[in-house]
Amino acid sequence: MTTTYSGPARLILADGARISGMISLSTNHRGGLNGWGGTFRPDQVTTDLRNAAEGLQLELPYDRVGAVAVTGMRKLLATQLLISLAGQGPAPF
Template sequence: MTTTYSGPARLILADGACISGMASLSTNQRGGIDGWGGTFRPDEITTDLRDATEGLQLELPYDRLGTVAVTGMRKLLATQLLMSLSGRGPAPF
């Protein structure tokens, strides 16, 4: 069974700074391994965001939080960044 979420989200950095954007997430339940992850496209790109890898949380609507780690980043356009995320613990969606 696969569960997905696509919509607004906020990435909360280790220092408490919040970055709004759009998330596309899914759960992965194959072979007894539970996990979740996906991508996050921030509305703005900051130096702190580029350096962020650990100690992050992703907040979805209705105050649902999940702990995430950044597993990759790539530029989409001159002003857009796509971050790959790996979730830890229960999925917030």
């Protein structure tokens, strides 16, 4: 199993809405902690996305899905947003 993934992905909101974008993920095996996370840059920014926090899933190519939680959001440009995510459960990559 790989320890990183960068490429296309979709963030699935709690209401089932799918937001396409690009993701950069990695696993974390430091200090005895097994986890994964990274950043997601959505193609479009919506109010629902800005308010998203719980019940989220990340869908990678080949129908790989993992549960995630938003740990932060940062504006990149006037129309772009960078979302920090922490994975829950096994990494889907």
